[in-house]
Amino acid sequence: MLRPEPGATATCDAARERGLQPVKLPLFKVEPIVWDAPDPAAFDGLLLTSANALRHRGPELDKLRALPVYAVGEATAAEAASAGFVVSFAGSGGVEELLAAIDPDLRLLHPCGEQWREPRAPRQSITHLPVYRAAELPGPDLSGLQGAVVAVHSPRAAARLAELAAVAGVDISGAALAAISQEAARAAGDGWEQVVTAGEPNEGALLALAARLCNTSDR
Numbered sequence: 578m579l580r581p582e583p584g585a586t587a588t589c590d591a592a593r594e595r596g597l598q599p600v601k602l603p604l605f606k607v608e609p610i611v612w613d614a615p616d617p618a619a620f621d622g623l624l625l626t627s628a629n630a631l632r633h634r635g636p637e638l639d640k641l642r643a644l645p646v647y648a649v650g651e652a653t654a655a656e657a658a659s660a661g662f663v664v665s666f667a668g669s670g671g672v673e674e675l676l677a678a679i680d681p682d683l684r685l686l687h688p689c690g691e692q693w694r695e696p697r698a699p700r701q702s703i704t705h706l707p708v709y710r711a712a713e714l715p716g717p718d719l720s721g722l723q724g725a726v727v728a729v730h731s732p733r734a735a736a737r738l739a740e741l742a743a744v745a746g747v748d749i750s751g752a753a754l755a756a757i758s759q760e761a762a763r764a765a766g767d768g769w770e771q772v773v774t775a776g777e778p779n780e781g782a783l784l785a786l787a788a789r790l791c792n793t794s795d796r
Contacts, residue, residue: 579727579734581607581711583632587652588728588780595788600721604737605711609633610691612708614640620686622647622665624703626672628656630688633709638688647685649675650779671758671778672696692733694760716741722752726790728783730757732764739766755787 578588578601585601592599607629614637623641625631626649631638645665648654654667668675673696681700687693691710696703711733719742729735735756742749754772756762762774773790775782 578602579604579738580730581605584628584730588730588784591780592784592787595784597784597788597791600725602717602719604714604717604734604741606714607633607709607711609635609709610707612637612706614638615686615704615706617641617644619684620644620704621683622685623662624672624685624687625649625653625657626687626689628653629690629709631656631660634660634688635708638708641686644686647675647679647683652780669777669779676701694732713737716745719745719747722747722749724751726753726755726787728755728757728787729761729765730780730783732758732760735761735764736766739764753790755783755790757783
């Protein structure tokens, strides 16, 4: 599992419930950055695509508490509710699925990471505001990749894993990669035994895919 903490531990716990034996290899550390909250009157809601925006929000996000939350994923919605925000809508898929399901005329503020991805053809007006960053950690020991199934939650993690494996001269031809999205699958590059994309862009689907790959008889 390549996710930063605390997501890495949560994902490993969920993987164990599926009978898997996960190994944590976090590639990034999430940390807050300095930012200033805009006037909440300029927006109709908050678009939250990661619980990291809440975990590392600082006092500025509390100034936007009156805005309803449109959250991608149950974990992000739960984090928002526990922080005192009112969740207006929680999507079970990716950000595009959520945006397609809500009012197209909304003006949304998106507290996000420094490296954010623009949604494809959004109907809403979206203002992206970085409130945290994912800083690279030193490369972990990747010698155990041979014969493993690697679950990747983002294109950035997939690209960094491929880069670190190439620099270290690690053979990835016997490793399978379970990607949360097609973008993550493409970012992983070539040379893997197989690269398979989850049916839906959420952790449940990703772990189901990883379990299937781990239990494939010809691996």
